[in-house]
Amino acid sequence: MYTPAAVTFFLCSLLAGRLVPVWGCRVLEVGAVLLAAGYTATVIAFTSGPRLTPALVIPTPMLQSVGGGLLITPMLNTVLSRIDPADAGVASGVLATAQQVGGALGVAGVGLVFFRAYHPTDGNPAAAAAHALAMASACTLVLALVAAVLVRLLPAGPRNPPGGQRR
Numbered sequence: 001m002y003t004p005a006a007v008t009f010f011l012c013s014l015l016a017g018r019l020v021p022v023w024g025c026r027v028l029e030v031g032a033v034l035l036a037a038g039y040t041a042t043v044i045a046f047t048s049g050p051r052l053t054p055a056l057v058i059p060t061p062m063l064q065s066v067g068g069g070l071l072i073t074p075m076l077n078t079v080l081s082r083i084d085p086a087d088a089g090v091a092s093g094v095l096a097t098a099q100q101v102g103g104a105l106g107v108a109g110v111g112l113v114f115f116r117a118y119h120p121t122d123g124n125p126a127a128a129a130a131h132a133l134a135m136a137s138a139c140t141l142v143l144a145l146v147a148a149v150l151v152r153l154l155p156a157g158p159r160n161p162p163g164g165q166r167r
Helices: 003-023 025-047 059-080 085-117 125-152
Strands: none
Touching (some): 003 025, 025 059, 025 125, 059 085, 059 125, 085 125
16 A cells, blocks of 8 residues: 555655756745645545545555655755855754654654544444544644744755855
């Protein structure tokens, strides 16, 4: 079920590397919006009531992966391009640590939302899981919207352009 999303993320991450030099932070903005749209689609798909089928479920993480590939991968380079080259090693370490801590807290937080919303007592564990996934996706949607706002606030160009000359 998740293989199409993984392939989509990989391909969009590669594409982002070619788009960012041309379009700059706009690529990250589009990625953040598509990521939020993917989580919105997941919430809608899992609360719409019809029987969940691969045709209904697979496209939503793929849309999330398009957004994530255009946002997450180039975000690291975008952030580090604003750092003085003398501080790049420390900044890279801090960024990697923040990414790991954020990932761990995100998994724990979204997992908490999922398991607090999961109530299979009505005899239909699939419906309970769909509801819980919708609630976890709604939580992640809020975080994706925050990311979209923060990406929109990024400065337009790098502080340290290639060649070491400052603008």
